[in-house]
Amino acid sequence: MIKVNGRDYPWRAELSVKQLLAEMNFTFPLIIVVINGKTVPKDEFTCTVIENGDDIQAIHLICGG
């Protein structure tokens, strides 16, 4: 199990940041991903693999409207 924005999410081996965002339907372009307190650069979303137990923040920078 991993945490995504403080909520439980099932983990599986080889799950990348890019896949996770796609599964969550997180399509907004201005998004910051932080894993266990460390920011993942956007160009590393595909190659960054998530470990079981990771705490992930996917912060959408939209204050919209």
Added chain:
Amino acid sequence: MNLEEIKNSHKLLGTFNYQLGQIDKGYTNRTLYVNLSAKTFAEKPVTELMKQKFIGGRGFGLKLLWDGINDNTKWNDPENELIIAPGPIGGITQYPGAGKSYVVGLSPLTQSAMDSNVGGYFGPFLKFSGWDALEIQGKAERDVILFIDGTKGTVTLEEAPLEELNSHILIEQLTEMYAESEEDKVNVSVVTAGEAAQHTLIGLLNFSFYDTRRKAVRIKQAGRGGLGTVFRDKNIKALVIKSIKIRGDLNNPHDLSTLKKVGKKMHKEILSLDDSQCQMRKAGTTHIVKIMNDYDLLPVCNYKFGSDPNANNITHTVLISKYFNLNGHDECWYGCTLSCAKVINSFKLKTGPYKNKDVIVDGPEYETLSAAGSVLGVFDPEFVIETNFYCDTYGVDTISFGTLTAFVMECYENGVINQDITGGLKLNFGNAEAALELLHQMAKGEGFGVIAGLGIRRMKKLFIEKYGANPDFLQDIGMEVKGLEFSEYVTKESLAQQGGYGLTNKGPQHDEAWVIFMDMVNNQIPTFEDKAEALFYYPMFRTWFSLVGLCKLPWNDIVPADNHTTAEPAKVPEHVQNYVEIYNGVTGSDIDNNELIRQSEVVYNFHRVFNLRMGYGTREFDQVPYRAVGPVTAEEYESRQDRYDRQLKEILDLNTAEKTTEEKVRILRNYREEQYQKLCDAVYLRRGWNSNGIPTLETLQRLGIDFPEVAEVVKKYS
């Protein structure tokens, strides 16, 4: 009829000559007062106290309105006023988004003080013609045009019987009439409403600007709260202003070099990053449709649902590929590199009085794509564009039109009203033709359009009293607070945004607080205290734009490349610092980001007391319809059953398998309604208000607005 004939029919009712004067650090230090009943004019000084406390823009509007009316004034009394004010930063050309002005008056929808922001050139031209605000009171006997000639220092009030009323024709006629040549058109700006503004309570105001590249008069809208209805009630056909030629130093700032420096940095940021961020320069705000649909936040069928597979038909991709005319210059004021004011150069109308005519359409923006689209269950871009055009030219707010039509459609589908009542209109969700016909009826002041044009709050009363409708059901599905229709976001899964709509001064408009993602998606504000802090900071921060004359969009629809490394990326700290520097650079003040918030807090609390003075502004008026909070019907619940069942299990430890949908709807409702009340308590506390939502005397003292007449209002409720 030719223009000469139209012009010759004008009858001069009054003239006022004034010294053009000097702008000093963003202020002209005087406002222009016009009384349409008495046909009189006056120059009012702007005091240091007024500048300190009310800053400008919406702040000046509220202060002038407060002084101009009495406790019993109604929106259609002659004492009601319309005030237009740009703010001290308004009119600079160095930083993007600095041409906004604010319209203030008593709203026919909310019966209290309304403010609506707008682009176009009128606001800055007003300042460059010598005035920090235009204050109009009284009512003309017949249709008039008020003309301010900022090149000569004259104001004239002219009876104007022959011009068209609808905006797309009227703005062309008046731009042509008051400009001396093709080159001079860019120095003229016109404010108009339209035929529907006088038959409905949801009238808007169009503010024009001349697009030299397209050689066309364009418009931006002050849409919310029915201020176009007030305009027509005063028998104003148009306001026209002519300015001296625009230069970068006209605002006479304290320190022009700072404005240039900060502006240059910002332009560079926009030009290098917009393509990889929101693509505002290409798509304008339409890029939000797909995002809202993806995150289940796009209003569909009167906010029952948050997404629909057909929404793909009305996204930015379709608009860019088939409709928008893009030339890289879509700014609604000089110097706005974010350039989001998109336009459709040529659109052939299919209905109404201008059927088969090719017209230019300003927009659609995100809100209109929902209001004239998804919220009605319509996903046809041609219908959205046609509705956009007619709303603008008739002078009707697209947001109120869409949200109230969606309410009507749900009433129709539930048998609250029928074809006998609608005059034959089959107002089912998805019936685009019927919705457009309703709009045309509003313009003609005929049929069911007259009833719909009253807005949701009055329709609820009428349907209950006249047709025996169930008041609880109408209260649940009628998307209005304080009498104003909701703007276009689904808030069911964001408690904070429910407050962002309910705990506002003017009603549910997102320009005050928009915290859905922080709350629902990012889960950054989980506790009541966190939510209350967000509903303190963001409304105050956003209020500041309305005081100084700025557009909100360049604040966070583009962010610096390293924004994510800052302590609070959602606030976009670098841009906040830009604003501090620009304000100081214009006015010569020395504020910091805390003082910026305090400036807003003063006006925000003053507005709250204003509502109180008019008989509103307490907790009871901050309540939201349940449709904004959770699923009203079994249909809604079942459409997102997994989500709601999971919440009932996780939060309330409920065995959902043993419950019917109706039972689950009720249990979820009890829980969510209780949460909303707790949110109100937390927000009131953070804002320095008592448990009834009234600013305490200590709060007024802290902010320095415990003026006798303000304190008096609060004391009455203590």
